[in-house]
Amino acid sequence: MGDYLFELDEAIKDISEKYEITNLSMIQKFYQDTYWDRFARLSFFNKLYDEYRYHFLYEIQGLSSQIHFGIASCILFRDKISTETGKPNVYNHRYTFMIESTVHAIYSYWNRVGLVLNTYLKKPKELKRTYFATVVPQLLIDHQELENDKFYKWICNVKVALDELDRNEFAHNNSLIMQNFLPENSERDNFKKLLNMPDVLLSHNKAIVDEIYNLVELVEKLETIIIP
Secondary structure, eight states: OHHHHHHHHHHHHHHHHHHTOOOOHHHTOOOOOOOHHHHHHHHOOOOOHHHHHHHHHHHHHHHHHHHHHHHHHHHHTTTOOOOTTTOOOOOHHHHHHHHHHHHHHHHHHHHHHHHHHHSSSSOOOOOOOOOOOHHHHHHHHHHHHTOOOOHHHHHHHHHHHHHOHHHHHHHHSSSSSSSGSSOSSSSTGHHHHHHHHHHHHHHHHHHTTTTHHHHHHHHHHHHHOOOO
């Protein structure tokens, strides 16, 4: 078992280096004035912790690491799956499972961001009804000065990409069971969409990790609006 885990760790490390997959914990040490420090100084941070015991920074770092592992695992299994209609193999199961769990982690990450943005609404939504997809457009309704803000435009683009990810549609069309019945036509495109999923997930990871300071700038802008 020890040898297997060591080899898996090495394979994940090699894939991470080849595809330049990073996470929020990895990049934190490279900046003197980190996203962690800047977020922790803002009003939402203590508010979320005091009221709901949500430690935003630990949670997004944990989810980011989970996403990193999921993407690397998807790439590891991608070349091993069967693309013969009606004959999925054991790696098809591992591949689709890792994709679905990674997609879920990406949605969870942005819903944590939604909790932060919710604190800047004029009438914050109830905790159980707070979702990234509904908070982002409400921000502009409440704060029209964001209309031309480049960081607000950025997060709107993130929302569009997240909507297009459509986890329910993926799970329905690409589950292991459905792979037994994938018809060979232009719509299904012979597993090309399924095989492209790790690349799609990589683009979402970029928005989470490489573009973290866009989120920092947006929240700092919101801070100036509600605390002149």
